Amino acid sequence: GEAAGESTxxxxxxxxxxxxxxxxxxSLNNSIVGPFYVKGYIVGQVVGQSLDSGSEFVAPWTPSxxxxxxxxxxxxxxxxxxxxxxxxxxxxxxxxxxPSGELRNALNLPENGDMYQKEILVYGNLEAYFRVPGVKSPxxxxxxxxxxxLNPDEPIVEPEATPVTIAEFIExxxxxxxxxxxxxxxxxxxxxxxxxxxxxxxxxETGSVYVYGLTATYIPAGGQNDKSYASLGLNEGDNITIRGxxxxxxxxxxVMGAYFVKKN
Numbered sequence: 001g002e003a004a005g006e007s008t009x010x011x012x013x014x015x016x017x018x019x020x021x022x023x024x025x026x027s028l029n030n031s032i033v034g035p036f037y038v039k040g041y042i043v044g045q046v047v048g049q050s051l052d053s054g055s056e057f058v059a060p061w062t063p064s065x066x067x068x069x070x071x072x073x074x075x076x077x078x079x080x081x082x083x084x085x086x087x088x089x090x091x092x093x094x095x096x097x098x099p100s101g102e103l104r105n106a107l108n109l110p111e112n113g114d115m116y117q118k119e120i121l122v123y124g125n126l127e128a129y130f131r132v133p134g135v136k137s138p139x140x141x142x143x144x145x146x147x148x149x150l151n152p153d154e155p156i157v158e159p160e161a162t163p164v165t166i167a168e169f170i171e172x173x174x175x176x177x178x179x180x181x182x183x184x185x186x187x188x189x190x191x192x193x194x195x196x197x198x199x200x201x202x203x204x205e206t207g208s209v210y211v212y213g214l215t216a217t218y219i220p221a222g223g224q225n226d227k228s229y230a231s232l233g234l235n236e237g238d239n240i241t242i243r244g245x246x247x248x249x250x251x252x253x254x255v256m257g258a259y260f261v262k263k264n
Contacts, residue, residue, distance in 0.1 A: 038096075038123075055080065063110040095129045106143075120142070189201030210252060211255045
C-alpha cells in the first residue's frame with residue numbers, strides 16, 4: 001500500500017468517460033458527494049449490518065431480512081464492487097446501495113447471480129455506507145451495455161396524458177407507459193395524508209383512487225420520489241389536477257408516478 005498522503009492521485013474524474021475507480025472512491029473518503037460515475041467489478045454483497053462480518057464473496061448469496069416481519073426477502077439491497085475481479089479483502093471494496101426499483105431488481109445477487117464478476121458503471125453519490133466509503137442512492141447503471149434506471153444525460157420529456165375520470169382510470173389497463181390526467185379533491189380517505197411522499201386519496205364525482213406519491217415535477221417510471229410534495233403547499237380538500245400511470249399494489253388500484261399539474 002501507499003504511505004499516507006500519497007493516495008490523492010486519482011485514476012478517474014467521476015465522468016461517464018473517465019469514471020472513478022473503486023480505489024479513487026476509497027481515497028476520496030466521501031470528501032465530495034457528487035453524484036459521480038464509478039466503475040468496478042461486482043464481487044459480492046453485504047448481509048446484515050457489518051462489512052467485516054457480513055461480506056459474502058461467493059455464492060450462495062444470502063437475501064436480506066424483512067425489517068417488519070423478520071422473514072427473508074428474495075433479494076438483497078446492496079452489492080460490493082472492487083478494482084480486481086477476484087477481490088475478497090473488505091478493505092479494497094466499496095458497497096453500492098441498491099434502492100428499491102429497477103437497479104435493485106436487476107442487480108441484486110440473490111436474484112441475479114449472473115451479475116457476479118461483471119463490470120458495472122454506476123452513477124450515484126459518494127457517501128459513507130456500512131461505515132466505509134460507499135456509493136448511495138444510485139439512479140443509473142450499465143452492465144454489458146444494458147442500461148438500468150434513468151440516464152442522467154438524456155433529457156426528460158413529459159409523456160402525453162389523456163384526461164379521464166377516476167372511474168375511467170380504475171377501469172384502464174395497468175401500464176407504466178400510458179399516462180392519464182386526473183382532477184379531484186385531496187382526501188385522507190381511510191388513513192392519513194403522507195406529507196413527505198404525497199400519499200392520499202383523490203376523489204371526484206365518479207369515485208376515489210389512492211395516489212401513491214405525488215411529486216412537484218415529472219419523474220420517469222423507475223425514478224425515486226424526491227419528497228417534493230410538501231413544497232406544493234397542498235391541503236386536504238384542495239381540488240387539484242395531476243398526471244400519472246395506472247398501477248396496483250396488493251390488488252388495489254393506485255396512481256403511480258404521479259406529478260402535480262395545477263391547483264384548481
